[in-house]
């Protein structure tokens with residue numbers, strides 16, 4: 164009689180849930196145990212700063228699977244259960260409370276958690292971060308009351324929260340020490356477009372501005388900014404990035420550096436242990452090492468890791484992709500650009516319907532389509548091929564993008 168194998172997944176969000184689904188799709192008939200610290204079954208986070216936060220979508224819209232899915236597929240979903248320790252030597256995980264669970268293969272999809280400020284007043288009521296559906300519920304209740312919201316950090320989450328709060332009629336101020344929103348990812352030129360979009364919607368943008376303290380009797384009433392000036396407010400959202408949750412792995416002696424280090428098949432330094440999603444810092448054929456904190460990466464790496472757990476893994480080399488919606492401006496970004504020579508545009512950025520390309524040595528590192536749709540495959544082909552591109556044709560809206568990509572792949 165063959166022993167039933169047990170595959171354990173720690174982290175029951177998008178990467179973990181998709182991995183569990185894939186194990187069953189691929190015909191694995193052993194035990195699948197999906198363990199998550201949150202009380203909810205796996206859900207997706209993008210709506211939490213967008214339609215869910217604005218009250219335009221209900222709870223049912225955020226879940227990865229229907230309620231009955233896990234039981235139907237004999238996936239043992241254990242919510243509100245934290246894994247406290249890993250013991251890779253004996254192939255066991257230890258749950259809070261002491262229960263031990265042996266695994267044949269283990270997937271770590273523990274995600275990331277919001278960075279917090281350590282300045283005075285950071286613990287005051289009314290100072291929020293946004294990661295979980297519970298965070299979004301709390302924030303949504305506050306948005307309903309109106310008033311003045313100060314957003315600290317003009318990254319993706321801060322920008323989306325600012326947009327949603329404006330759409331709900333709040334007064335909104337955004338603070339960031341950099342000179343434009345999203346500067347680290349998009350650079351000054353494209354970040355400037357996002358600054359203008361927020362200004363057009365009546366957001367006060369205090370850029371090049373740091374935050375020194377939050378003040379108030381019990382709840383936040385003021386934000387003290389660099390230079391000593393204070394801004395009255397009713398509510399603060401801090402969106403200053405996330406930190407990968409690597410403690411379990413690190414404490415177990417698994418190699419960690421800006422995330423859990425995995426190879427291109429998502430294998431960690433410990434035998435039979437894989438990692439995927441926001442927590443994984445993966446080797447990538449095109450870009451070297453990458454830790455991607457985006458929905459699409461969790462969606463695809465979870466299944467890729469599951470196939471690896473079954474011994475059917477192949478190198479994960481998808482072109483990184485993410486999207487954002489702010490007001491009536493939707494965008495998709497494909498690729499990964501650091502250290503580009505120039506940004507060129509196809510279409511007029513002022514029209515807010517354009518594609519931006521980040522180029523280095525005449526090659527496309529990344530492309531971002533804004534209110535232009537169905538071009539992702541062509542942009543990704545350009546990024547993947549890495550051949551020198553004809554700049555005039557790239558920026559000419561009359562030349563179909565797929566022709567550029569086809570010409571180069573043929």
Ligand SMILES: Cc1cc2nc3c(=O)[nH]c(=O)nc-3n(C[C@H](O)[C@H](O)[C@H](O)COP(=O)(O)OP(=O)(O)OC[C@H]3O[C@@H](n4cnc5c(N)ncnc54)[C@H](O)[C@@H]3O)c2cc1C
Nearest residue numbers: 174176177178200208209246274275440441456457458461
């Ligand atoms: C508000 C918001 C909006 C976003 N919008 C976009 C967007 O528009 N576009 C985009 O591309 N991306 C977006 N993202 C990013 C995207 O949601 C993440 O990349 C994705 O959630 C990563 O999924 P994950 O499964 O890797 O990890 P996570 O979603 O972080 O989930 C990890 C899970 O593991 C659990 N866990 C951790 N440690 C333990 C433990 N020891 N024991 C048990 N469970 C544990 C956690 O509780 C958590 O539920 C957004 C994120 C947020 C927060």
